Amino acid sequence: MIVVHGPPGSGKSTVAALLHERLKCPWFEFGWIPEFRHLNPFTEISYETEEQLSFENLLLVAENYRKHGFETILLSDLTDQRVIEVSDTFGTANVRIVTLQAANSTLRERIHTRDNGNEFRDANRAIEISRAIATRPSLPNELRFQTDELPPQALADKILAAINL
Numbered sequence: 001m002i003v004v005h006g007p008p009g010s011g012k013s014t015v016a017a018l019l020h021e022r023l024k025c026p027w028f029e030f031g032w033i034p035e036f037r038h039l040n041p042f043t044e045i046s047y048e049t050e051e052q053l054s055f056e057n058l059l060l061v062a063e064n065y066r067k068h069g070f071e072t073i074l075l076s077d078l079t080d081q082r083v084i085e086v087s088d089t090f091g092t093a094n095v096r097i098v099t100l101q102a103a104n105s106t107l108r109e110r111i112h113t114r115d116n117g118n119e120f121r122d123a124n125r126a127i128e129i130s131r132a133i134a135t136r137p138s139l140p141n142e143l144r145f146q147t148d149e150l151p152p153q154a155l156a157d158k159i160l161a162a163i164n165l
Helices: 012-023 047-067 080-090 104-112 123-135 152-162
Strands: 002-005 027-029 074-076 096-101 142-146
Touching: 002 012, 002 080, 012 027, 012 074, 012 096, 012 152, 027 047, 047 080, 080 123, 096 123, 104 123, 142 152
Parallel strands: 002 074, 002 096, 027 074, 096 142
Antiparallel strands: none
16 A cells, blocks of 8 residues: 655645556545535534544555555555555555655745646645644654656556555
């Protein structure tokens, strides 16, 4: 399993799409898991409960694909805590974490000029998340890449070489 991780604006969706295309593997972005309040506004559920249920559903989907013989599954757009939980659930030997990082100026520019449908526009929050990721110790099986150093295709090549796929 490959988890593509990083702050908003670091290029997670772009890189995950390229890896998905190259690896021909299932890809699930956390935001794709249905949220109840959007589908059923009459069910009362807290944000925390909804997020927990969505995450647990994502884990079940990934496990079902593994059960059906898919060795490589791509997950993206998870928080730091959720990335740790994926490793705990599937075992660090089965999970490769690809953490994307970018300079603050790059994050700010990407967030303010997005045209990919992503509505996240809080560049200061993205920079806070980036700082938190950069200052914590690396996780087991975590590889970190600067996304503002290479074009996306070259970055995908570098990631595939590093994870031996």
